[in-house]
Amino acid sequence: MVYRVQENVFDKFFKHRESLIRQFKKGDISKREFLEEHYNFIQQLNLKPFQRRIDSFEKGLYNYQYFNMLAKYCYMKSKDIKLQQKHPRLAEKFLEDSNYYYYQKDKSTLKLLEFLEFKNVEAYFVKVKSPGLKDKLFEIVLKDYENVIFHSKNTWLLERLQEEGVFLEGKKKSVIDNYINEKY
Template sequence: MMNEKEKLKLFETFRKESIDLLEESKVNKETFLTNNLTFLDKLNLKPFTTINTLNEALYNYHYYNLSAKKSNLEAQKVIHNAKKKKIYVKCINQRENFYHLKDMATLRLLEILEYKNIDSYYIILKSNRLKGEIFEIHIKNMDKAILHSKSKLILENLKTHGVFIEEERQSLIDSYVNKTY
């Protein structure tokens, strides 16, 4: 049986390999999400209550981001079913809670990094609803560490630390963020 540290190392390897598959168009966004959710389920590593390392923060970010996307997919399945309105509302509330927890992991990651080696900016999106809301955080000295948020608190912290660029840019993972599923 693997300990927490071994599971975290396995996650790091899987995360990079699954991102490579997505970048090489060997899997689509939906398959990427499904594979990641399946992996996390099998890994059986709960999110860290106290984040002490960059890898723990990245794990929590990934865990909560995937959980939010899963809740959103479940909500979309019942959105037009009036009899399942309570299920829809529950899924949307879960999604928002998971995104909040993801943002807390992002804040902790930024604190650990002391806001160094970071580029951040709004990203160009096809979605008019999210335009000017979602920004990207590129951790330059970590492999495949590209985070997204629309948290006003994170945005203010990035600006305060002088690492937010006031211009809209194409996401480093544009084909992923602008692909619906």
């Protein structure tokens, strides 16, 4: 008897995301296209974040990616000049939504780090081109997992990383420098 393993929504989400990352790294799509494609995919699958406890790495990572994508997409839309001119209230709403999703992303990050007990975590400020992010944006690397990198500029999250002794002094080049320094 042959058993067929059905791909779950988790698998679809992460496979699609990895595909978009490969396309971005090869230069096939821009950062803006990456964000739009990922956002549309989330909408198409009608994905929602986990509301209860984070009791697995996968759930924590999924929630981070979910909120991060929505935050970036809303921020990108809020900065659209045509939208600002024709529908300033809608642009303002996108910015409010972006701030909300960034806050939720940071809460998700903390829940995952607490689940992992801050083990094999390294955080530091990153070198950026954007004057608005200089001395604010920091990177969190989960060393036990390949290519798992979080970013934030949230001060309470920074303080917690410092309290846990995982925040390094100085600045480093981001592990994904090309991505964080490309405008969208």
